[in-house]
Amino acid sequence: MNAQTPLLTAENVVVDYGTRRHPNRVLHEVSLEVGDGECVGLVGESGSGKSTLGKAILGLVPVASGKITFDGRDITHLKRRERRELAKDIQVVFQDPYGSLNPMMTIGEILAEPLATAGVGRAKARRTVNEMLERVNLPASVSDRFPSEFSGGQRQRIAIARALVRRPRLIICDEPVSALDLTTQATVLELLIDLQRDTGVSYLFVSHDLGVVRRICHRVAVMYRGNLVEVGDGEQVTRDPQHPYSQRLLAASPVADPAQQAERRAEWLALRAAHARDSAAA
Numbered sequence: 307m308n309a310q311t312p313l314l315t316a317e318n319v320v321v322d323y324g325t326r327r328h329p330n331r332v333l334h335e336v337s338l339e340v341g342d343g344e345c346v347g348l349v350g351e352s353g354s355g356k357s358t359l360g361k362a363i364l365g366l367v368p369v370a371s372g373k374i375t376f377d378g379r380d381i382t383h384l385k386r387r388e389r390r391e392l393a394k395d396i397q398v399v400f401q402d403p404y405g406s407l408n409p410m411m412t413i414g415e416i417l418a419e420p421l422a423t424a425g426v427g428r429a430k431a432r433r434t435v436n437e438m439l440e441r442v443n444l445p446a447s448v449s450d451r452f453p454s455e456f457s458g459g460q461r462q463r464i465a466i467a468r469a470l471v472r473r474p475r476l477i478i479c480d481e482p483v484s485a486l487d488l489t490t491q492a493t494v495l496e497l498l499i500d501l502q503r504d505t506g507v508s509y510l511f512v513s514h515d516l517g518v519v520r521r522i523c524h525r526v527a528v529m530y531r532g533n534l535v536e537v538g539d540g541e542q543v544t545r546d547p548q549h550p551y552s553q554r555l556l557a558a559s560p561v562a563d564p565a566q567q568a569e570r571r572a573e574w575l576a577l578r579a580a581h582a583r584d585s586a587a588a
């Protein structure tokens with residue numbers, strides 16, 4: 307990994323939802339870098355703006371001001387064709403392994419589709435599909451089957467294989483394990499870590515779960531009401547955060563010990579109450 311060379315930069319990115327007359331500012335001048343081969347976690351409670359930053363990078367929501375660069379190139383306002391071309395380098399894995407795979411297509415068709423769009427011939431596409439299935443620990447024989455025949459964890463591995471087929475340099479992982487049970491979460495996280503080690507792909511890893519982020523991310527950014535309040539080393543931010551909001555987020559994250567969990571839940575409820583008060587005052 308070379309965290310010195312940012313592959314992706316977001317500089318003072320502002321995103322508004324709502325209307326021009328009644329804008330609802332969801333991102334307030336957010337700045338973040340993801341290095342080549344780096345995994346950066348983006349944490350924060352529901353509604354803090356994590357997915358919106360991912361969508362801004364993917365060009366799925368308009369950026370009102372600020373700049374996003376990829377490999378030194380300004381990608382803030384790309385034309386549709388340029389955006390399609392960029393899909394080779396930037397891919398996404400969503401939370402819901404049930405909704406993100408077309409139920410009418412076989413696994414082979416789902417994985418081959420991005421290659422066909424890129425003009426890759428059928429024989430080469432088939433080889434690449436088999437190689438990617440192998441990478442996510444699924445046999446080539448699954449190609450002829452449909453998504454409904456697989457478990458949540460298997461579907462998420464298929465979604466990861468699909469994200470990988472064009473050998474992207476960055477994958478935006480939007481809560482990729484939060485719909486999975488704990489054991490399956492661990493397997494998918496291990497897979498993502500192995501893939502990063504083997505391919506050098508970078509991840510922007512969106513999650514509300516500090517434990518998950520601690521396992522996989524080199525650096526962690528904490529988002530609160532559309533602002534990044536803390537960015538730092540993953541171990542440090544997830545164990546000894548400096549910002550009061552990050553401290554409350556850590557206090558709310560699940561732990562194995564029930565007594566400690568009860569204590570954290572109480573702190574979490576206090577956090578929610580404080581958030582509600584802040585929102586009412588805003």
Ligand SMILES: Nc1ncnc2c1ncn2[C@@H]1O[C@H](COP(=O)(O)OP(=O)(O)OP(=O)(O)O)[C@@H](O)[C@H]1O
Pocket residue numbers: 323324332350351352353354355356357358359514
């Ligand atoms: N398409 C939209 N139109 C209007 N408001 C939206 C839209 N998408 C998200 N929002 C609002 O923007 C804010 C940030 O949402 P976002 O989904 O980015 O948060 P998040 O941190 O990813 O939350 P979660 O963890 O629940 O996915 C929320 O208040 C949400 O209601």
